[in-house]
Amino acid sequence: MNLKAVSSSFKQQGIQFLADPQWIIPSIIAPFLFTVVALYMYSGVGDIDSPVVLTAVLGGGVLGMWGNMLFASGFTITYDRYNGTIEPIMLTPTHLIDVITGRSIWNTLIGLLNAVLVFVSAELIFGVGVSVAEPLFFFPMLIMTLFSLASIGLMLSALFVLTRASFVVMTILEFPIYVFSGALFPVSVLGGLAPISYVLAPSWGVDALKTTAVHGHESMTEFGIAFSLAMMLFLMLVYIAAAYILFRVIERNIRESGTLVRY
Amino acid sequence: MTFFSERAGVIKASCILSIRDTFTTIRPSLWFLQLIVPTIFAMFFFSMIAYAAGADQEFVIIGNAVQSIGMTTIYAVSGIPGVQKHIGTMTPLVISPSGLFSIFFGMSLFSIAAGFLSIAFSLTFAAFVFGVSMASINLLSVVIIILLTAFSVGGISMMIGSIGIYMRTSAIIANIATYIGLVLCGVNFPVSDLPAWVQKIAYCHPLTYAVEATRGAISGSSVTDLAEPIIIMIFLGILFIILAYLMFLFFEKLSRKKGRMDVF
16 A cells, blocks of 8 residues: 555545635534434434434434445545546546545544534534443444445445446435434344444444443443444455556456546 | 517527536536435424424424425525626626526526426425325325425525525535425424414415425315415415516626626
8 A cells, every 4th residue: 555645635535625624614514414304303202302312313313424425435435536626636646546545544534524514413403412431431432433434435335436427326325324323223123234334334333433432321232342343343354445446447347448537 | 579579599408508518517416416305304303303303203303304305495596696607697698688697597497497496396205215195185285385395495495596696605605505495494393383473484485385385285284275375386386486576687787896796
């Protein structure tokens, strides 16, 4: 991996974002409104500061992170196509995955801001009282969950390179992660579909996150938070390895076919 | 007469071009997937929250079937000016002798029709995938309600889209408009659960009547029984189209004056 290219693309993505920071707003609207809906629906279950409501707010934060990650991953190549910068990127000796990795790390940091915005909005509007059970473990876990989402984003970026209809693909992929991550409801309610959640790193991240935040949270397995953390890390490595292979194959194919610039 | 036939020609040409443009960029199969996958997952997602919260799942599934018009019509129509700016076609459109309203109205027709399809498919999924009982359904009422929903929601979407002519981007407003129905319009919980002042806003949105009337039609209510929401949707649809026309004139003039046509 070319670390200089990674840090440069990180810096470039940051400069682009700061030039027009309003783009964070669209990716927090849907997760925030979903959290509001969940809060209204769960308000029948208990008081506004009950664990189930705290779970909803945490889940909303995760949705915020995913929304940002998905759209940032999709647009990262799409905008290069629009702006005519994809050809210079492909002409440099740097591999595409190095450029995308730097950008993804920036998007990950913004995703964290996204989650915090959802927490703060819920607190200000509903007075939910986001007080976590184990703050020392909560924040590292939040960041780990965010990186697990970023690893999916990295893998998807490779696919977004292939398609000129990235917005359509983003729209299709947005809800499945909302559903299977178990962010706003326990994975157990999915019944026969629950195994899909087990192969998603963010599901384990959400589980670990809720364990550190909510008193009395029932974990996905009986093995507790260490197992959830291990599963998340393992799946993240699998996604990153898959992304690396995909990028290499796709990069070679698009150079041969000459279809990259088409949109 | 010539004026109206010219306008009709512009609307028709814009509509045909937008359809060709859509299917040149994406394959029909992918377009269809985009129409149905988010809808099915949204219904599933909110019905699971309802299940976990002990709320009425059928209420939520029908509500989200109607709300599926959000992405297909509200987001698509309100985002049209932003897209034109992004791909660099806004200036040629402004220079052409046709008014922007006629052009964007024509471009919107396909998304409005897609909204009709989206609700129709979603209600079919509600019955066959989610097991919502359609035993008492009044089909005529449902068809009329879906048509009116697409029409009235199309009007409000064009109003929102007109702002995009002046603003750098309409994406923020389009996102809010797309998803606000989930909270305001009785999609997932009754409107009566909202604070009183929010309820007043909810009843200015055609989707509130659409959701209410669809639930009624599925329970067997006839067109006559649903006369009140139907009349209100017709009224709101006409009102929003007139307002959209006036807003297009206003923002077009303002953007020409301030030179903001190409700012994005």
